[in-house]
Amino acid sequence: MQSSSLLHAESFHPIFKTRILAPDSKNCSLHLHYFLPRSVFVDPYELSNRADDYSFQYIGPSNLELPVAALRQDAALLLSIVRPLSDDGILDVEVPLHMRYGPAALGSSFELTELPWPDAFFACPHKSASSDRLPLMLRDFAILFDKTDIMRLEPPSGAIPFEMIRTPVGDTAHVARVELGTAIVMLAAFFYLLRATLRTMRRMSIVTLPAKEE
Structure with missing residues (x-):
């Protein structure tokens, strides 16, 4: 099971926190896959400082200073978790995010951005054809799991699997x-x-x- 939440959700620098609750799966690797809307970006150099927790691959705009209006594509982030689960089978993963400047709006001082929870899954050595389907992701990521069995970690029953970020914008x-x-x-x-x-x-x-x- 996995659940996510946002720290500092009303700022330009929120932190996306995901809690994993699962039994230890030997010989399997744990991954988190994120879809990031255009208004959200990650700093690869900042993520590199978290090498003790995870390695990462990122596909998306590389210019971190561009405003939302200048972008034409969303981004995707794949984490490969390095830190093991605790003895209780719990692991917290934090990803620092940054918000781009949104377009000014008449009479509006805040913009709401919907951020979906990441897909959490174990990738295990291939043994049989009976495994969960790989979460939806870009082909460049999907080919990494061609010869593995997938065990997905689902959100709690009844959970709403997205968060809202509230950031200030200019008034026209x-x-x-x-x-x-x-x-x-x-x-x-x-x-x-x-x-x-x-x-x-x-x-x-x-x-x-x-x-x-x-």
Whole structure:
């Protein structure tokens, strides 16, 4: 069985926490597969710091700074869990997430993003044709499990298998003032740098003559 929840769900940096409750499956590997909507991304460098917990493979946009409106595809993440289950058969897996800036909306200050729970499953050495079907995933991930038996870990009965992230967005009513303020600040910075550059050039143009030898 598996269940998921979000920590800091009303921020740009939520953490997706999944609890695995299962008997120890020897010779089997535990995996979590995530579908990430366009407004959500993971930082591969940040995930690399969790090598004691899991290794990962990621397919999706590589530019982490792009706004939602500039993207045309969702992303997918596959974790291969390294840390073993506890003696009680429990394991908590945390994935740090980041939210992209959403488009401004008139009179709206927050945007809701639906994030599905990951699919959790054991991949075991192939013994028979009677195993659970592999969760829906991209072909690049699916081929990794061609010769394995799959044992899926289902959510608790009656659970709603997704979470909602609530992140702030801009109000289009404020766009004109923001653009004007930005333009003023940029012009002020330009003239300050221009003045500093001219003063530096004048100082550098002053040539100090060497002292006369006696």
